[in-house]
Structure formats: structure tokens, C-alpha cells
Amino acid sequence: MTEHEHSQGEPRKGATSGGLLPGLVKGLITTARVLGRPTHTTEYPDAQPYLPPRSQGVIALLEENCTSCMLCSRECPDWCIYIDSHKETLPATTEGGRERQRNVLDRFAIDFSLCMYCGICVDVCPFDALHWSPEFEYAEVDIKDLLHEKARLGQWMPTVPPPPALDPSSAEPQEITAANKPPRAAPEARS
Ligand code: SF4
Ligand code: SF4
Numbered sequence: 001m002t003e004h005e006h007s008q009g010e011p012r013k014g015a016t017s018g019g020l021l022p023g024l025v026k027g028l029i030t031t032a033r034v035l036g037r038p039t040h041t042t043e044y045p046d047a048q049p050y051l052p053p054r055s056q057g058v059i060a061l062l063e064e065n066c067t068s069c070m071l072c073s074r075e076c077p078d079w080c081i082y083i084d085s086h087k088e089t090l091p092a093t094t095e096g097g098r099e100r101q102r103n104v105l106d107r108f109a110i111d112f113s114l115c116m117y118c119g120i121c122v123d124v125c126p127f128d129a130l131h132w133s134p135e136f137e138y139a140e141v142d143i144k145d146l147l148h149e150k151a152r153l154g155q156w157m158p159t160v161p162p163p164p165a166l167d168p169s170s171a172e173p174q175e176i177t178a179a180n181k182p183p184r185a186a187p188e189a190r191s
Contacts, residue, residue, distance in 0.1 A: 053161045055134035056117055060156035061108055065129035068103035072121035072130060080114035081121060082107060110153060112138070113146040131160040 068085035084107035
């Protein structure tokens with residue numbers, strides 16, 4: 001008989017009535033001890049869980065900030081951001097001025113069945129068009145329905161918490177300084 005076969009025939013340690021009874025009593029004592037303690041679980045969906053305000057639930061899109069630069073789509077490791085756009089020509093605003101071109105966003109979609117919530121797209125967007133929302137109740141029965149277009153991504157913007165207050169001793173943000181600059185004088189006034 002090999003050592004393995006021999007050990008299979010032996011009763012397991014603690015499985016005898018001598019080991020089982022103290023174990024049972026110990027288990028009952030533990031149950032009695034924790035029975036009166038408050039529970040740490042919530043009965044979702046009847047009770048909403050507490051989530052930190054900056055939870056990364058879903059990505060919201062502020063469409064008017066998006067310039068269709070494609071940076072988020074290129075940097076996404078899962079290639080789950082889909083962007084379509086076209087160019088639009090804007091007429092010159094001054095006499096003799098040049099026409100200008102700008103991108104118009106036709107489609108912006110994120111496939112949350114592929115997204116791994118890394119946040120790279122939010123971090124790389126140079127125009128603050130993508131934001132984390134703590135919203136998490138968007139589960140679907142069919143995985144294909146997790147592909148969300150810009151209209152749905154925009155609906156999550158109101159759930160995005162405002163940015164934290166600036167440190168009182170920090171320098172004034174460049175955007176505020178630029179906005180507070182007095183307008184340049186017209187050429188006639190200068191002469
Ligand atoms: S969070 Fe990451 S994986 Fe998801 S869309 Fe953004 S870059 Fe892609
Ligand atoms: S969301 Fe940001 S990074 Fe992505 S295309 Fe729009 S402006 Fe560019």
C-alpha cells in the first residue's frame with residue numbers, strides 16, 4: 001500500500017465526534033456573538049449604497065466641449081470609443097478675412113462592455129469634454145445595449161460632481177486671468 005492510499009483510508013483530523021463537537025460549539029458561539037452587531041451590507045436596490053462623490057461609475061460627455069480631436073479614441077487601450085465628424089467651413093468674420101474650418105461631431109459613442117474604466121480618456125482630453133459620473137445603474141440584459149451614443153453620454157453630465165474648490169493660496173487659474181483681461185482697443189482708437 002502506498003503512502004497516498006494509506007492516508008485516504010484514515011479519518012480526517014477534526015472529523016471525529018471528539019473534534020466535531022467543539023467545532024460546532026465554537027461556530028454557535030461566533031454566530032451568537034455577531035448576531036446583534038449592525039450589518040455592513042445594504043439592501044440594494046431598496047436602499048441606495050453610499051458612494052464617494054468621485055466614484056468612477058460612468059463616463060459622461062460634455063458635447064459642446066468636444067472638438068473631435070480623436071485623442072481619447074487613440075489613447076483608449078480597448079479601442080471602445082467611436083467618433084465620427086465632418087468639417088464645416090465658417091465664413092470670414094471680417095472683410096478680407098479668411099474662412100475658417102471647424103470639426104462638427106457626428107457621432108461619439110463608448111462601448112461600456114469593452115471599457116475597463118481606466119480613465120485614460122478622461123485624463124487625456126485637452127478640452128474637459130469627458131468626466132466621471134458616479135452613476136452606476138445602467139446595467140443591461142443584452143451586452144450589446146452597453147454601447148452608448150453621445151445623447152446618452154450627455155444625459156449623465158448633470159450627475160457629475162462639481163470640481164473641488166481651489167486651494168486658497170494657489171495662483172489664479174489661467175482661464176480666469178484670460179477672461180478678466182480688458183478687451184484690446186480697436187485699431188482706430190489706438191491711432
Ligand atoms: S476608461 Fe479607459 S477603456 Fe474606458 S473608454 Fe476610457 S480609455 Fe477606454
Ligand atoms: S472627448 Fe476630448 S479627447 Fe475626445 S475627441 Fe472630444 S475633445 Fe478630443
